[in-house]
Amino acid sequence: MKIxxxxxxxxDKGARIVKVIVQxxxxxxxxxxxxxxxxxxxxxxxxxxxTIVKADPSKxxxxxxxxxxxxxxxxxxxxxxxxxxxxxxxPLGHPTxxxxxxxxxxxxxxxxxxxxxxxxxALKDAGNNVTxxxxxxxxxxxxxxxxxxxxxxxxxxxxxDGSYGRKGFVTQALKELLESSKYDLVYxxxxxxxxxxxxxxxxxxxxxxxxxLNAIMVDGTGMCGCCRVSVNNEVxxxxxxxxxxxxxxxxxxxxxxxxxIYCEKEKHICRI
Amino acid sequence: xxxxxxxxxxxxIIPRVKGFDEVVQGFSEQEALQEAARCIQCKDxxxxxxxxxxxxxxxxxxQITKKDHDGAxxxxxxxxxxxxxxxxxxxxxxxxxKACVFTNxxxxxxxxxxxxxxxxxxxxxxxxxxxxxxxxAEGNNKYSGMKVAVVGSGPAGLCCAGELAKRGIKAxxxxxxxxTGGVLRYGIPPFRLxxxxxxxxxxxxxxxxxxxKTNYIIGRVKTIDELFAEGFRAIFLGLGxxxxxxxxxxxxxxxxxxxxxxxxxxxxxxxxHKFPEYHTPVNIGKHIIVIGGGNTxxxxxxxxxxxxxxxxxxxxxxxxxxxxxxxxxxxxxxIEHAREEGVKFDLLVKxxxxxxxxxxxxxxxRSSRCKLAEQNNSGRRRPIVIPDSSFxxxxxxxxxxxxxxxxxxxxxxxxxxxxxxYGNVTINPxxxxxxxxxxxxxxxxxxxxxxxxxxxxxxKKASCAILNYLEKRYN
Numbered sequence: 001m002k003i004x005x006x007x008x009x010x011x012d013k014g015a016r017i018v019k020v021i022v023q024x025x026x027x028x029x030x031x032x033x034x035x036x037x038x039x040x041x042x043x044x045x046x047x048x049x050x051t052i053v054k055a056d057p058s059k060x061x062x063x064x065x066x067x068x069x070x071x072x073x074x075x076x077x078x079x080x081x082x083x084x085x086x087x088x089x090x091p092l093g094h095p096t097x098x099x100x101x102x103x104x105x106x107x108x109x110x111x112x113x114x115x116x117x118x119x120x121x122a123l124k125d126a127g128n129n130v131t132x133x134x135x136x137x138x139x140x141x142x143x144x145x146x147x148x149x150x151x152x153x154x155x156x157x158x159x160x161d162g163s164y165g166r167k168g169f170v171t172q173a174l175k176e177l178l179e180s181s182k183y184d185l186v187y188x189x190x191x192x193x194x195x196x197x198x199x200x201x202x203x204x205x206x207x208x209x210x211x212x213l214n215a216i217m218v219d220g221t222g223m224c225g226c227c228r229v230s231v232n233n234e235v236x237x238x239x240x241x242x243x244x245x246x247x248x249x250x251x252x253x254x255x256x257x258x259x260x261i262y263c264e265k266e267k268h269i270c271r272i
Numbered sequence: 273x274x275x276x277x278x279x280x281x282x283x284x285i286i287p288r289v290k291g292f293d294e295v296v297q298g299f300s301e302q303e304a305l306q307e308a309a310r311c312i313q314c315k316d317x318x319x320x321x322x323x324x325x326x327x328x329x330x331x332x333x334x335q336i337t338k339k340d341h342d343g344a345x346x347x348x349x350x351x352x353x354x355x356x357x358x359x360x361x362x363x364x365x366x367x368x369x370k371a372c373v374f375t376n377x378x379x380x381x382x383x384x385x386x387x388x389x390x391x392x393x394x395x396x397x398x399x400x401x402x403x404x405x406x407x408x409a410e411g412n413n414k415y416s417g418m419k420v421a422v423v424g425s426g427p428a429g430l431c432c433a434g435e436l437a438k439r440g441i442k443a444x445x446x447x448x449x450x451x452t453g454g455v456l457r458y459g460i461p462p463f464r465l466x467x468x469x470x471x472x473x474x475x476x477x478x479x480x481x482x483x484x485k486t487n488y489i490i491g492r493v494k495t496i497d498e499l500f501a502e503g504f505r506a507i508f509l510g511l512g513x514x515x516x517x518x519x520x521x522x523x524x525x526x527x528x529x530x531x532x533x534x535x536x537x538x539x540x541x542x543x544x545h546k547f548p549e550y551h552t553p554v555n556i557g558k559h560i561i562v563i564g565g566g567n568t569x570x571x572x573x574x575x576x577x578x579x580x581x582x583x584x585x586x587x588x589x590x591x592x593x594x595x596x597x598x599x600x601x602x603x604x605x606x607i608e609h610a611r612e613e614g615v616k617f618d619l620l621v622k623x624x625x626x627x628x629x630x631x632x633x634x635x636x637x638r639s640s641r642c643k644l645a646e647q648n649n650s651g652r653r654r655p656i657v658i659p660d661s662s663f664x665x666x667x668x669x670x671x672x673x674x675x676x677x678x679x680x681x682x683x684x685x686x687x688x689x690x691x692x693x694y695g696n697v698t699i700n701p702x703x704x705x706x707x708x709x710x711x712x713x714x715x716x717x718x719x720x721x722x723x724x725x726x727x728x729x730x731x732k733k734a735s736c737a738i739l740n741y742l743e744k745r746y747n
Contacts, residue, residue, distance in 0.1 A: 026488070026493045026494075027493065029493075030492065030493055040450060042551075044543070044549065044550045044551060045550075045551045045552075046542060046550075046551040046552040046553075047450075047542070047552070071551055072551060086450070087450035087486070087487050088487060089448065089449075089450070089487040089488075089489060090489075090492065090493075091492055091493075092489075092492065218534060218537055218538060218542070218552075219448075219449065219537060221448050221449075221489065221514075221679070221681060222514070222515055222679055222680070222681060223458075223514040223515065223516070223533055223537070223679065224516065224531055224533045224534035224537055225516050225518065225531040225533070225534060226530075226531075226534045228518075228525060229525075230525060235518060235520075235524075235525065240680070240681065253632075254525055254632070257526075257527055257631065257632025258525065258527055258632070260527070260631070260632075261527045261528065261555065262553045262555070265547065265548075265553035265555075266553070268548065269547070269548040269551060269553075
């Protein structure tokens with residue numbers, strides 16, 4: 001659980017996106033694209049889920065990328081090379097179903113770019129034609145552009161404020177692509193409003209659309225149901241039944257409300 | 273002539289609901305001696321058969337009367353490595369005490385006069401733990417060096433590992449969470465089983481040579497075949513029944529509706545009641561409803577009530593149950609404690625739906641009244657909804673405690689492992705062996721939700737079966 005290295009990938013007005021490489025041979029040996037870990041930074045800390053961005057079985061390490069959004073991610077960002085995490089468990093969740101779909105689009109928003117990277121690599125290796133659309137608020141917060149360009153046949157970069165690449169939202173670019181050509185799969189990770197918009201765009205077109213959900217989790221092993229989501233009107237646990245689901249079947253409104261359960265408490269602990 | 277039973281002292285209600293200190297204080301030596309003296313040392317003691325692991329109750333009580341408390345400890349440890357745990361949480365009124373000669377034959381559970389065997393066991397266990405007494409390994413060299421993997425560090429896994437270690441086998445426990453104990457840690461609150469007691473009992477297992485690996489999920493990190501390939505000669509599955517059941521009524525996914533597992537895990541394991549010192553949050557309501565009638569429901573209600581007290585909220589926590597108190601599976605003592613502490617009981621009530629506000633938080637629970645059907649052959653009387661009896665209650669936090677099912681993380685990646693329609697692992701009840709040779713199972717993963725001591729009983733049986741298996745295969 002030793003941190004082998006830490007690097008700040010992006011920083012804007014004090015909000016940073018960091019990459020940590022953690023020694024974890026057992027997880028590295030088994031991790032597949034789409035899976036995640038649950039970690040605790042300190043003994044008094046909480047358990048948070050993070051996607052495994054890269055696993056290196058030969059070095060026995062895994063790579064995690066997190067954006068400072070609350071206390072735990074700030075604590076993670078404050079760690080130094082050589083520090084140890086209190087606990088890390090994984091790999092959790094179902095791996096992405098990697099096969100030859102044909103033409104696929106991957107959409108990553110914000111730190112979600114890190115989460116589409118392993119899937120993009122795996123899909124490209126499986127012989128798919130991969131288009132990546134990556135977007136962030138501004139130039140400062142854009143991460144992994146070079147990596148996504150390597151992992152895709154085409155990579156479209158977008159910023160909300162136009163400070164880099166195209167100006168606008170990733171969903172606009174997605175809409176244009178889908179209007180101009182036929183695609184076989186859309187895979188999206190990012191903030192809930194973004195994933196919901198993706199779903200709104202793709203549903204009438206009937207394009208298979210997978211999203212990796214970011215519900216609140218505790219154990220991450222199916223024991224508590226904190227991460228439950230309604231998928232096609234059935235209750236599913238994101239941690240064991242997901243985290244990927246068919247976007248067209250998700251009750252986005254419910255997910256978005258459930259993700260705000262602890263807003264007050266999070267604000268409180270972040271002020272301390 | 274038998275004297276009045278001795279009841280251990282309990283922490284006063286007002287201070288105890290403001291924290292998580294243990295409620296039952298346990299016998300002093302004087303009290304233990306008095307209670308032990310009530311035992312008439314039956315020629316043919318029935319209590320022993322009432323204990324799922326067959327502790328020689330008659331013998332250890334006799335040792336207490338002679339003030340041989342250490343001897344009593346070793347007597348218990350021949351059958352049970354965890355006297356301090358079992359003495360606290362066994363539903364003795366359905367087990368050893370129900371079989372006690374002082375229990376009225378017609379009583380559905382132990383009579384008040386039955387010897388307080390569990391409190392005596394606890395006294396002996398705590399004395400042993402305090403003195404660092406250690407169950408002795410029997411040292412059968414035939415097996416030394418052989419490794420057995422134990423999956424899960426709950427009651428079944430701990431018990432199986434302990435039994436194997438006593439016979440010189442290297443038991444390695446794999447636990448998915450960051451802390452050991454399974455339901456003893458995340459489920460049962462510290463006011464029933466303090467963490468230091470649990471730690472002491474687990475430490476004594478480690479002294480026996482048991483190795484524990486936490487953050488290690490079998491089925492994800494390692495498969496069963498890989499464990500065998502690493503040299504484990506047999507595997508015991510004590511995965512438990514950790515997956516919470518939901519009722520399946522409208523509004524159940526509203527914010528502030530918790531499974532009991534989640535609510536208790538946040539508090540017991542993650543210490544959310546100490547937020548922000550500990551970083552895991554938990555919400556608290558003004559009107560809390562817990563649905564269910566088992567020990568989990570009572571635990572959740574008592575935890576909820578304490579959170580209300582600790583946060584200066586006027587207490588309003590109620591248990592909503594479909595049947596009457598007589599049918600509640602919870603321990604009588606816990607029901608009594610919950611009631612003393614101020615938990616309200618709303619009986620013969622069936623929840624129909626939850627109603628939320630615009631932000632998605634629960635505000636009301638709609639329910640119907642029930643009556644009980646006539647007794648039939650199937651056992652418990654079935655609740656029947658009374659037509660037009662629907663009513664609404666204020667509810668801004670609900671906890672669902674209606675039972676749990678099998679976790680499928682391991683079984684879903686192990687198709688050779690036979691499971692039943694509920695996802696529980698199928699075993700041969702005689703040999704405790706699963707459909708895979710050398711893989712044994714016990715506890716809740718084999719039979720839905722049971723008691724801690726039942727899980728330990730099954731694990732003990734499985735440990736004997738594992739020894740037999742090793743004997744036949746490797747002798």
